Amino acid sequence: MDYLIMCIGNRTGGDDAIGPYIADKLKKEETKNFAVLDCGTVPENYTSI
Helix, strand or coil, rough: CCCEEEEEEECCCHHHHHHHHHHHHHHCCCCEEEEEEECCCCCCHCCCC
């Protein structure tokens, strides 16, 4: 895996749901070059920051 794509958004929040929507679409295209992570509304839980 060369890249990690972190998608952020709220599935129930109308236009805020674009992150999870993109994550769903990209997961169908997932290759060995990248992985997709749907972080929901708390991306800080997935980083060491």
